[in-house]
Amino acid sequence: MPPSRPQRADARRNRAALLAAAREAFLAGEEESHVEEIARRAGVAVGTLYRHFETREALVEEVYRREVDDLCAAAGTFLAQNPPEEALRLFLLLLVEHAAVGRGMAVALETIMVTDSPIFEDSRERMAGALDELIEAGTAAGTLRGGVGGRTLMRALGGICALRTAEGWQDEAVLITRVLFDGLRHGAVEAR
Amino acid sequence: MPPSRPQRADARRNRAALLAAAREAFLAGEEESHVEEIARRAGVAVGTLYRHFETREALVEEVYRREVDDLCAAAGTFLAQNPPEEALRLFLLLLVEHAAVGRGMAVALETIMVTDSPIFEDSRERMAGALDELIEAGTAAGTLRGGVGGRTLMRALGGICALRTAEGWQDEAVLITRVLFDGLRHGAVEAR
DNA sequence: CCTCAAACGGAGCCCGACTCATCTTCTGGG
DNA sequence: CCCAGAAGATGAGTCGGGCTCCGTTTGAGG
Numbered sequence: 001m002p003p004s005r006p007q008r009a010d011a012r013r014n015r016a017a018l019l020a021a022a023r024e025a026f027l028a029g030e031e032e033s034h035v036e037e038i039a040r041r042a043g044v045a046v047g048t049l050y051r052h053f054e055t056r057e058a059l060v061e062e063v064y065r066r067e068v069d070d071l072c073a074a075a076g077t078f079l080a081q082n083p084p085e086e087a088l089r090l091f092l093l094l095l096v097e098h099a100a101v102g103r104g105m106a107v108a109l110e111t112i113m114v115t116d117s118p119i120f121e122d123s124r125e126r127m128a129g130a131l132d133e134l135i136e137a138g139t140a141a142g143t144l145r146g147g148v149g150g151r152t153l154m155r156a157l158g159g160i161c162a163l164r165t166a167e168g169w170q171d172e173a174v175l176i177t178r179v180l181f182d183g184l185r186h187g188a189v190e191a192r
Numbered sequence: 193m194p195p196s197r198p199q200r201a202d203a204r205r206n207r208a209a210l211l212a213a214a215r216e217a218f219l220a221g222e223e224e225s226h227v228e229e230i231a232r233r234a235g236v237a238v239g240t241l242y243r244h245f246e247t248r249e250a251l252v253e254e255v256y257r258r259e260v261d262d263l264c265a266a267a268g269t270f271l272a273q274n275p276p277e278e279a280l281r282l283f284l285l286l287l288v289e290h291a292a293v294g295r296g297m298a299v300a301l302e303t304i305m306v307t308d309s310p311i312f313e314d315s316r317e318r319m320a321g322a323l324d325e326l327i328e329a330g331t332a333a334g335t336l337r338g339g340v341g342g343r344t345l346m347r348a349l350g351g352i353c354a355l356r357t358a359e360g361w362q363d364e365a366v367l368i369t370r371v372l373f374d375g376l377r378h379g380a381v382e383a384r
Numbered sequence: 385c386c387t388c389a390a391a392c393g394g395a396g397c398c399c400g401a402c403t404c405a406t407c408t409t410c411t412g413g414g
Numbered sequence: 415c416c417c418a419g420a421a422g423a424t425g426a427g428t429c430g431g432g433c434t435c436c437g438t439t440t441g442a443g444g
Binding site: 200201202203226227228238239242247248 | 410
């Protein structure tokens, strides 16, 4: 049932501007992601921000839900074009790269993966689903260990993405991701 | 050079009380770890807290430095009584268990491992040192992959400990830690 | 146009970290 | 034992950031 009165044009515009501004602010770093600052960037007042988003957290969530959408889509693409365990490897590395986009974004990724706040439940579920798909394909092919759920793996990744520290962090992340990946293959060999 | 005037007795007592109260508060959960609350638990006023610790963070740091001391000591013990890769396995699991002590403590562990704040530099260095020792012993014995530094591994662990979510998180953590561990052994087998 | 619900603005509230002017308590020397 | 005065403790107050509330503005259906 579509709402009888859809939504005013300016409201839609402002909502979009807020999401864009928030994304920008998160990418830029934590310093400039106060609500006042985000509102300013979007050219609205804080009150307007709160009209569209319950809390600051809710805004973060919405921004991130969109990022997660892109990531999940990528998982499907990889799986369609590669052997399952290669698809998983690519996906893990994509996550790392993705976190590299910006400090603020990594913070969000970390939060979404690592916190158990119900706010992120939905995004987490979809992300875990994407990973499950990859892992199951690999398990079926006998190249990956079973028994490790998408949720579990995702949380470890959250930690890794949370590295985002000093220079060189990305190499570290890639390395540790590879170790994790090898651990997943290892289990298949050992029949656990 | 011992300070000419050492430190007043009540000051030493209060400092100890603050550290104890802070630890207690962190273990209890984030809710009760506001500075006012910590001061109250210790039976002093906030001003006193700030006389002893530059910032709230500095207090967290000090509390955690002590935890890290215990952990590092355990690493040595394990290594003395087990084959190197078994010692590493035990140590990794000890970290997970340690994080289980309390939500608040896990937050601290996470922060210390994952943040690059210079405040935790010291603790991080010692922790990485303990891990390096374990890894190097295993590498020398040919049972663990080389090329993964203690710092790198530690940060991944920080992420895992940061799980501390809903029920069942600890099983998840143990599982993913095992995957990580298998990845480390796997590299040795493959000669990378 | 005109109406009015929807949307916006922004001063101000609340809460939590932190400061500082003032009062209290040790302690070492006489 | 006592006193000086330095070390220490206090807690009301400041500040910053998230959030609220209500008076004002604006888009759109009639």
